Amino acid sequence: MIVKIATSGGFAGIPAAGINKTVDVSSLPPPLQERVCRAFEPPKLKRLEKSGAPDTSVDRFNYAITVTDDAGEVHRYRLEESVLPAELIDLMDEM
Amino acid sequence: MFRVQGCTCRHDPLQCIIPPHMLRVLSIRAGGEVAKMARSLLDQSEKFRESRSEDAGTVMVPGKALPGAFVAAAMSAPAGLHDLHREIYDGENKAALPGKPVRSEGSPATGDAAVDAAYDNAKIVFDLYSDEFNRNSLDGKGLPLKATVHHRRDFNNAFWNGSQMVYGDGDGVIFRNFLELSVVAHEMSHGVVGFSGGLTYQGQSGALNESFADVFGALAVQRNIGQSAHEADWLIGKGILGPGINGAALRSMRAPGTAYSDGQLGQDPQPYHMDLFVNTSEDNGGVHINSGIPNHAFYLFSVLLGGNAWGAPGHIWYAALQSLNNPFASFADWAAETMEAATGLYGVRSLEFVFLRRAWKLVGISV
Numbered sequence: 001m002i003v004k005i006a007t008s009g010g011f012a013g014i015p016a017a018g019i020n021k022t023v024d025v026s027s028l029p030p031p032l033q034e035r036v037c038r039a040f041e042p043p044k045l046k047r048l049e050k051s052g053a054p055d056t057s058v059d060r061f062n063y064a065i066t067v068t069d070d071a072g073e074v075h076r077y078r079l080e081e082s083v084l085p086a087e088l089i090d091l092m093d094e095m
Numbered sequence: 096m097f098r099v100q101g102c103t104c105r106h107d108p109l110q111c112i113i114p115p116h117m118l119r120v121l122s123i124r125a126g127g128e129v130a131k132m133a134r135s136l137l138d139q140s141e142k143f144r145e146s147r148s149e150d151a152g153t154v155m156v157p158g159k160a161l162p163g164a165f166v167a168a169a170m171s172a173p174a175g176l177h178d179l180h181r182e183i184y185d186g187e188n189k190a191a192l193p194g195k196p197v198r199s200e201g202s203p204a205t206g207d208a209a210v211d212a213a214y215d216n217a218k219i220v221f222d223l224y225s226d227e228f229n230r231n232s233l234d235g236k237g238l239p240l241k242a243t244v245h246h247r248r249d250f251n252n253a254f255w256n257g258s259q260m261v262y263g264d265g266d267g268v269i270f271r272n273f274l275e276l277s278v279v280a281h282e283m284s285h286g287v288v289g290f291s292g293g294l295t296y297q298g299q300s301g302a303l304n305e306s307f308a309d310v311f312g313a314l315a316v317q318r319n320i321g322q323s324a325h326e327a328d329w330l331i332g333k334g335i336l337g338p339g340i341n342g343a344a345l346r347s348m349r350a351p352g353t354a355y356s357d358g359q360l361g362q363d364p365q366p367y368h369m370d371l372f373v374n375t376s377e378d379n380g381g382v383h384i385n386s387g388i389p390n391h392a393f394y395l396f397s398v399l400l401g402g403n404a405w406g407a408p409g410h411i412w413y414a415a416l417q418s419l420n421n422p423f424a425s426f427a428d429w430a431a432e433t434m435e436a437a438t439g440l441y442g443v444r445s446l447e448f449v450f451l452r453r454a455w456k457l458v459g460i461s462v
């Protein structure tokens with residue numbers, strides 16, 4: 001599984017200031033691998049994508065997350081930072 | 096009327112005070128029509144310099160206390176009636192908000208530079224709104240000022256989440272920190288916008304939200320060090336870029352598009368005129384990009400008028416936000432609202448009214 005995370009927006013509004021990483025999950029240490037696989041399961045991200053509560057935050061990042069599963073299938077998500085659980089964000093920082 | 100695309104504005108060089116260095120930048124980096132326009136304006140700028148400076152000589156006024164500003168200040172309740180209550184939290188490099196409480200109102204400095212900068216700068220911004228605009232905190236009702244520092248790891252951002260300020264540490268490469276006063280005032284001013292009816296964070300209304308935050312970011316700095324509009328640098332995020340980045344700041348209100356030019360960061364993408372309005376789906380429709388246009392209008396107005404930008408210009412912008420009542424306002428709607436505010440505060444043929452209309456015209460917006 002390959003996870004690609006890219007942000008736009010933010011206080012600076014410049015892509016170079018944002019997050020841009022591509023992680024081959026199989027290269028992560030096994031305990032982290034398991035957590036990432038569970039966190040980035042398509043149904044979970046789909047649910048977050050639809051959970052768009054009215055967002056009053058500004059200067060936050062918008063996330064484009066692309067998950068390529070082991071069957072080669074590509075899943076794309078567009079998520080506002082405000083809908084991401086803190087644990088998922090911490091995991092992204094750890095990956 | 097104005098257009099959002101193409102070069103449709105009739106360029107009277109006497110009316111367009113685009114600094115020559117910006118024209119040079121444009122003639123090099125911009126494509127097609129824009130580069131051509133820049134080159135031709137550059138050719139003419141020498142020719143017109145004399146008349147322009149004569150013109151400027153007749154319109155500049157010395158920075159005197161403005162009658163309207165005096166009245167507004169006289170009517171303000173004493174600042175002591177407004178309650179400042181700061182709460183600073185340490186995010187401990189995690190995403191959970193607000194994090195661990197580390198400093199509250201009246202408690203001594205912690206020695207953590209980020210905590211103490213968030214605490215000190217929050218008061219400077221609170222005082223700006225309290226003393227100049229008689230506003231009791233961000234919501235006008237004494238909202239406690241909550242801020243989290245050390246948010247996440249190497250986090251290159253600062254934001255307002257609808258109820259508190261959040262600051263990353265920066266990665267040390269692209270950003271050093273996000274606690275410079277103009278940044279703190281920018282985030283807190285997003286709170287003021289939100290509690291004043293809001294400006295939808297998309298397209299032109301989003302860029303107006305951004306611009307209001309930059310304008311009051313600049314005003315917080317200028318008032319804090321006592322700089323007039325002419326003396327100020329009009330930079331947002333001065334010194335926050337990493338040591339290896341070629342740039343003075345994140346944005347320039349005096350010369351949008353020139354704050355940085357760097358291999359890693361690219362070129363400051365801000366326009367200063369409607370002819371250069373950027374249509375994009377990124378960044379909520381370029382909210383941090385097209386804010387350069389109203390930013391520059393505020394700068395031009397402040398310089399045309401002279402004196403302190405937190406005087407009449409700040410009062411007009413603040414009054415316009417309070418009376419706007421239109422979260423989907425376009426640049427033209429906002430410009431019209433500022434003209435109404437200028438009329439209400441200073442009168443219909445006042446210098447403020449005349450120079451404000453002129454400033455909007457100079458960025459391609461007719462009011």
Ligand SMILES: [Zn+2]
Nearest residue numbers: 104105106111
């Ligand atoms: Zn023009």
Ligand SMILES: [Zn+2]
Nearest residue numbers: 011059305308
């Ligand atoms: Zn902002």
